[in-house]
Amino acid sequence: MDFTWTSDQVALREKARTVAEDAVNKYGRFNDTWMNGYSREFSRELAKHKWIGMTWPVEYGGGGRPPIERLIVGEEMISAGAPIAASWFADRQMGPALISYGTKAQQDAFLPQMLSGETTWCIGMSEPNSGSDLASLKTFAARDGDEFVINGQKIWTSFGELADYCYLICRTSSDGSPHEGISEIIVPMNTPGIEVRTIKDMTTNSHFCEVFYTDVRVPASNLVGALGGAFKQTMRQLEHERGGIDRLVSNHALYKMALEQADRKDALVRQEIAAL
Incomplete structure (x- = not known):
């Protein structure tokens, strides 16, 4: 099995990293950004990049893209501390729930505003x-x-x-x-x-x-x-909530912050870091 990133995936990661770093400069940095970092303005920016509803079916206004692409964008946003919380819950589970179980009237009423980053x-x-x-x-x-x-x-x-x-x-x-x-x-x-x-x-x-x-x-x-x-x-909805990348990547961001404070000249500290 080939685990090499494609050129498109590499380009997507680089773009997402740049957008995330710019968001941190404009709106601030947050830990556990998917639930602490609230910025509706940035959610509108995510929508312009079509990074909300990336994996939703095209017929419901989504991007129809493979899950790995959403994971790439999410990893860069959360690792950088970019404020994605204003649209994260809707993107992650409310939209998919309405797509699976909602009426057409509900889908027409609520999905477009989720995708545009206008509603939390x-x-x-x-x-x-x-x-x-x-x-x-x-x-x-x-x-x-x-x-x-x-x-x-x-x-x-x-x-x-x-x-x-x-x-x-x-x-x-x-x-x-x-x-x-x-x-x-x-x-x-x-x-x-x-x-x-x-x-x-x-x-x-x-x-x-x-x-x-x-x-x-x-x-x-x-x-x-x-x-x-x-x-x-x-x-079914909880599969989206508990099975996503958000919690895992939040830990990675905290790990990097802790690493900056660690005394890596100490061999015992280096050993503990290596064990992680």
């Missing part, structure tokens, strides 16, 4: 007593005519304060097993009844948020996919 999305998943066990979530959306009325609380919602939309994972029924009755609903974050509180972590970052929903009304047409049958949809 957050994910309403974890709750105070429901983290990894998604089936135990309590936030409830009750059907009332042609609307859902949502009540509950989410936590660790990255960019809840700045997002235009939340892709909300909630319960629409308490009947059956815990994995049943879960639905996915698009919630505009300017809807009355939503309260967002930022959480500052020990590194002073504040992208995490608590989001409270009190009698929040959204159109029933904002339901994505199957009513009460979205657990499988969410698991």
Whole structure:
């Protein structure tokens, strides 16, 4: 098997590195940039390079490009610390989720603004007593005519304060097993009844948020996919979230920063570095 980069891939990496370095000069450098580095202006620049939705099918406005090309661009952006968070979640999973499960009306309404870098999305998943066990979530959306009325609380919602939309994972029924009755609903974050509180972590970052929903009304047409049958949809979405390059490359950027501070004249330190 040939692992040599093609000339096009080399050129793409060089271009991405140049764009990333320029972004750092203009907007600043961030660690874990895909969730800490927020700049809508830079997301618009990414869109002009057609680096949002690179792997999405062409018929949905995407680039139809191989995943390795998105990985190349993502690696250079995150390694440099360029602020890609404003469009990262939508690019990584919200867009693919709507392509897989959304209606044509939803795709027409939301995908173009994702691709242009104009909208930021957050994910309403974890709750105070429901983290990894998604089936135990309590936030409830009750059907009332042609609307859902949502009540509950989410936590660790990255960019809840700045997002235009939340892709909300909630319960629409308490009947059956815990994995049943879960639905996915698009919630505009300017809807009355939503309260967002930022959480500052020990590194002073504040992208995490608590989001409270009190009698929040959204159109029933904002339901994505199957009513009460979205657990499988969410698991598919998590493949995009947990299986991507973002966390791995974030560690590499932190490694390079630590390397600059290491005493590499010390043989024991060099040995520890080599072991990594």
